[in-house]
Structure formats: structure tokens, C-alpha cells
Amino acid sequence: MQKKAQLKVFRGDSKGGAFKEYEVPLHEGMVVLDAIHHIQAKEDTTLSVRWNCKAGKCGSCGGEVNGKPKLMCMTRMDQLPLDKPITVEPMKAFPIIKDLVCDVSWNYEINKQIPKFKPKEALPDGTWRMQQKDIDRVQEFRKCIECFLCQDVCHVIRNHKKNNFLGPRFLVRVASLEMHPLDTEDRLPLLKEKFEMGLCNITKCCTEVCPEHITITDNAIIPLKERVVTRYYDPVAKFWQKVFKR
Amino acid sequence: MSLGETQRKDLWWLQPLLVVLGFGSFVVYSTWAAFEGNNYQWGPYLSPFYSPLFLFDWWHWSPAFLILWAPLGFRATCYYYRKAYYRSFFLDPPACAVGEIAEHRYSGETKFPFILQNLHRFFMYVAVAIILVLWYDVYEAFWFDEKFGIGVGTLVLFLNTFFLSLYTFSCHSLRHIVGGGLDCFSSCALAHLRHKAWSGVSLLNERHMLWAWISLFTVGLADLYVRLCAMGVINDIRLI
Numbered sequence: 001m002q003k004k005a006q007l008k009v010f011r012g013d014s015k016g017g018a019f020k021e022y023e024v025p026l027h028e029g030m031v032v033l034d035a036i037h038h039i040q041a042k043e044d045t046t047l048s049v050r051w052n053c054k055a056g057k058c059g060s061c062g063g064e065v066n067g068k069p070k071l072m073c074m075t076r077m078d079q080l081p082l083d084k085p086i087t088v089e090p091m092k093a094f095p096i097i098k099d100l101v102c103d104v105s106w107n108y109e110i111n112k113q114i115p116k117f118k119p120k121e122a123l124p125d126g127t128w129r130m131q132q133k134d135i136d137r138v139q140e141f142r143k144c145i146e147c148f149l150c151q152d153v154c155h156v157i158r159n160h161k162k163n164n165f166l167g168p169r170f171l172v173r174v175a176s177l178e179m180h181p182l183d184t185e186d187r188l189p190l191l192k193e194k195f196e197m198g199l200c201n202i203t204k205c206c207t208e209v210c211p212e213h214i215t216i217t218d219n220a221i222i223p224l225k226e227r228v229v230t231r232y233y234d235p236v237a238k239f240w241q242k243v244f245k246r
Numbered sequence: 247m248s249l250g251e252t253q254r255k256d257l258w259w260l261q262p263l264l265v266v267l268g269f270g271s272f273v274v275y276s277t278w279a280a281f282e283g284n285n286y287q288w289g290p291y292l293s294p295f296y297s298p299l300f301l302f303d304w305w306h307w308s309p310a311f312l313i314l315w316a317p318l319g320f321r322a323t324c325y326y327y328r329k330a331y332y333r334s335f336f337l338d339p340p341a342c343a344v345g346e347i348a349e350h351r352y353s354g355e356t357k358f359p360f361i362l363q364n365l366h367r368f369f370m371y372v373a374v375a376i377i378l379v380l381w382y383d384v385y386e387a388f389w390f391d392e393k394f395g396i397g398v399g400t401l402v403l404f405l406n407t408f409f410l411s412l413y414t415f416s417c418h419s420l421r422h423i424v425g426g427g428l429d430c431f432s433s434c435a436l437a438h439l440r441h442k443a444w445s446g447v448s449l450l451n452e453r454h455m456l457w458a459w460i461s462l463f464t465v466g467l468a469d470l471y472v473r474l475c476a477m478g479v480i481n482d483i484r485l486i
């Protein structure tokens with residue numbers, strides 16, 4: 001007999017909703033998104049879900065599976081306990097549009113507030129050249145697929161609703177710009193004041209959920225915090241910079 | 247969301263609980279050991295809680311207090327420990343995607359007292375100096391009445407200082423200061439050198455949490471070993 005799994009899927013919209021139970025047949029290599037598609041195809045065509053690549057690369061199928069922020073297309077059913085129903089919900093930090101689809105546009109808005117890449121003057125031949133060792137760090141950050149799972153899990157956004165806080169995804173972006181060997185823009189004052197980076201208490205949930213395994217807290221946020229310390233809280237560094245004019 | 251509210255079905259509360267138990271037992275033991283003010287030396291061994299040892303006539307309390315503020319401040323402001331106690335003791339958040347105490351004021355590290363976490367690097371400077379002293383203590387622990395020897399205590403002190411060094415030299419602030427603060431590693435010879443230093447610290451830094459726990463355990467163990475020898479409860483075994 002074919003094995004089956006029970007699912008509890010959130011159904012509703014911005015006005016409210018509830019979990020609804022479904023049963024889906026299991027097959028080898030099945031992921032949560034397959035189960036959702038099965039429900040859509042066989043039981044209820046009105047079930048809404050956002051997805052695109054089914055390969056963990058477009059970042060659109062984020063949701064919460066058994067309470068954990070996950071890409072539904074990369075979460076295998078055989079890695080979940082099947083003795084209890086599997087819960088599938090939309091990301092909780094953002095307003096719900098319908099069922100599993102939420103409105104992530106706040107992310108695009110806050111992103112626009114980050115000053116853009118401003119390169120140094122080009123070399124006489126009109127180009128720029130960089131050494132590999134200068135951009136190794138930044139390359140890790142460029143793996144981001146903008147799934148916003150880290151934004152969803154970050155308690156500063158999720159629980160404390162601080163809308164001026166950039167959130168881990170955009171701290172990663174700022175880190176990639178600030179550490180860039182060719183960039184000349186200075187974003188530290190904004191980071192400290194407007195975006196209140198100090199609200200992050202480095203509890204690392206963003207790192208735990210990132211499907212691209214970006215070491216968000218250790219490699220992006222803490223180094224940025226240290227740069228802010230050097231600029232604003234370290235009299236010795238200030239003195240040093242004055243003396244050596246650096 | 248209220249405290250503990252979640253759809254998570256795993257044992258999310260286990261990790262914060264273990265952290266509370268682990269830190270709790272260390273704090274209880276180290277406070278007691280610091281207040282004792284005696285039995286911190288035996289033969290060539292000196293307890294790390296009391297090193298460097300300052301003995302002044304005008305100081306009437308345990309000499310541990312003259313030094314313990316430094317490693318304590320270092321650990322209390324360490325990026326790893328901050329993560330651990332914000333989660334386990336302040337429940338902010340207790341675990342990922344788990345509800346917090348409903349509606350409380352939250353300012354992260356932007357206001358007093360947590361804004362003081364920004365002073366971590368100054369504790370790091372002191373901690374690096376203390377590591378040098380602890381290596382000197384290890385050297386001393388090889389000399390029994392001016393004769394070379396190795397006792398179990400020598401190994402205990404050696405291991406402790408070794409793990410404390412891994413912990414200290416994997417510090418995030420150190421990582422920034424040796425090179426992380428640079429945007430360009432290839433601009434000059436010094437920048438190349440700093441890239442090497444930064445890479446080394448980065449390598450250790452990947453396991454910072456592990457070093458934090460191991461060294462917390464070994465530092466307690468080293469004090470306990472010296473203390474038990476000094477109290478005559480156990481006899482140090484001489485290997486050489």
C-alpha cells in the first residue's frame with residue numbers, strides 16, 4: 001500500500017484563516033512543494049502558492065514547514081516526522097495575501113534606501129581590476145537568492161516589528177558593498193542611525209535558516225558591527241587614525 | 247505571539263536549557279572558587295582564576311577579584327556568549343521562530359546596558375595579555391623544585407591554556423582588527439600580511455563556539471585540580 005502523509009495547510013487571507021487538513025500519497029524524492037501541488041491538482045485548485053524554479057534558486061517558495069522557515073521545494077518529505085500532520089504556513093513576518101502567499105514588498109522598499117555601489121575612478125585604460133583575494137568575502141554574499149527566510153525568522157522584524165531595521169538579507173547586501181575593494185560610498189552612519197543595526201542581537205536565527213548557507217551573522221553582521229565600533233565607540237582607533245591619517 | 251508559541255515540533259527548548267545548566271554551573275563554581283581566596287596554588291601549579299597573581303597588603307579580599315573581571319568581561323561581551331544568553335536567559339528569542347514574552351520593550355544593543363557590548367575589543371586586548379601570562383604559568387608548571395618534571399597538573403594547565411588560546415585567538419573583534427576592517431587586501435605588503443592574519447583568525451573563528459565551551463570547561467577543571475591538590479584531597483601524579 002502506498003504510504004501517505006497528513007498535511008495541515010494554512011488557508012485564509014489578510015482577514016484571517018485556519019489550518020485545513022489534507023492527505024497526500026508519498027513518493028520517492030518528494031518535497032513539500034510537491035505535496036502542495038498535489039493538493040492543488042487533486043483537491044482544491046484555489047490553494048495559492050508562489051513558486052517558480054523548484055530548484056532552490058528563485059527564492060519564491062518560502063514558507064514555514066513545521067514551524068521552521070524553509071524553501072518548500074527543498075524540504076524533502078522523508079526528512080520530516082510523518083507520525084503527526086506536517087504544518088505548512090506562509091512566512092509570518094509579512095502580511096498575508098492568500099493561503100501560502102505573502103506580500104514581501106517591504107523588502108524591496110527598504111532595499112531602495114541603501115546607497116548604491118559607487119566605484120572608484122577607473123584605471124587609465126577605462127577599466128577596473130580586482131584581485132581574487134579581495135573579493136572572496138563578497139562572493140559568499142552574492143549567493144543570496146532573496147528568499148527572505150532570514151527576514152522572516154529575524155525576531156527584530158518578526159516579533160518587534162521594527163520597520164527601519166534592514167534585516168539580515170540587507171545587512172548582507174550592505175556588507176557586500178562595504179567590503180567591496182572598489183566601492184567608495186560610506187554607509188556606516190546610516191547603518192548606525194537610520195537602520196539601527198544595533199537592534200540585531202546576533203542570535204543567529206538568520207544563519208540557521210539560510211538555504212544558501214551564507215554565514216550571515218559571523219561573516220556579514222558581526223564584521224559590520226565591528227566597523228561601527230571602530231567608527232563610533234573606539235577612542236583608541238580614532239586617535240590612531242588621526243595620528244596615522246588613515 | 248506569546249512566549250513559547252510556535253509550530254515547531256522539535257525539541258527547541260533543549261538547547262537553551264542546556265546553556266542555562268552549563269553556564270549556571272560554571273558561574274556557581276567560579277564564584278565560590280573566587281570567594282575562597284585560598285588553595286589556588288600547589289607546587290609549581292597556579293590556578294588560572296588567580297593568574298596573574300596579585301598580592302597586596304591593602305587588598306583584604308580574594309586576589310581572584312583583582313583579575314577575574316577581565317576574563318569575565320571578555321566572555322560576557324563575547325559575540326558567542328551574547329547569542330547564548332540573549333536566547334537562554336533573556337528569551338529574546340528563546341529559539342528561532344518561537345514566540346517571545348508578549349509585548350516587551352526591545353532595543354537590542356542600541357541602549358544601555360547592552361550598548362556596552364561595543365567595548366568587547368578592549369577586554370580582548372587584556373585577554374590576549376593574560377594568555378601570555380598563562381603560557382608562562384604552563385612553563386613554570388614544568389619545574390618542580392627547580393628540576394624539570396611533568397605532572398598530571400602540568401598537562402591540565404597546558405590543555406587549559408591551549409584551549410583558552412584557541413578561544414581568544416578566534417575572537418570576532420580580533421578578526422576585525424588584524425585585517426577584517428580592510429576593504430582591500432592587495433594594496434601593499436602590510437595588507438598582504440594582514441590578509442594572512444585575518445585568514446588564520448577566520449579559520450579558528452569558524453569554531454568559536456566550540457572553543458568557548460571547551461575552554462570554559464577546562465578553566466574550571468584546572469582550578470578544581472589545583473584546588474584539590476592544595477586541599478590534599480588528591481595527589482598529583484608525576485609522570486616524569
Ligand code: SF4
Pocket residue numbers: 150153154155156167168199200201202203204205206207217221
Ligand atoms: S542575528 Fe541579528 S539579523 Fe540575524 S536573525 Fe538574529 S537578530 Fe536578526
Ligand code: SF4
Pocket residue numbers: 143144145146147148149150151168169172209210211212213214216
Ligand atoms: S541571505 Fe539567505 S536566507 Fe536571506 S534572503 Fe538571502 S538566501 Fe535567503
Ligand code: FES
Pocket residue numbers: 051052053054055056057058059060061062071072073074
Ligand atoms: S521554487 Fe524556486 S526556490 Fe523554491
Ligand code: FES
Pocket residue numbers: 320323324325326327366370413414416417418419420454
Ligand atoms: S567574540 Fe567571542 S571572544 Fe571575542
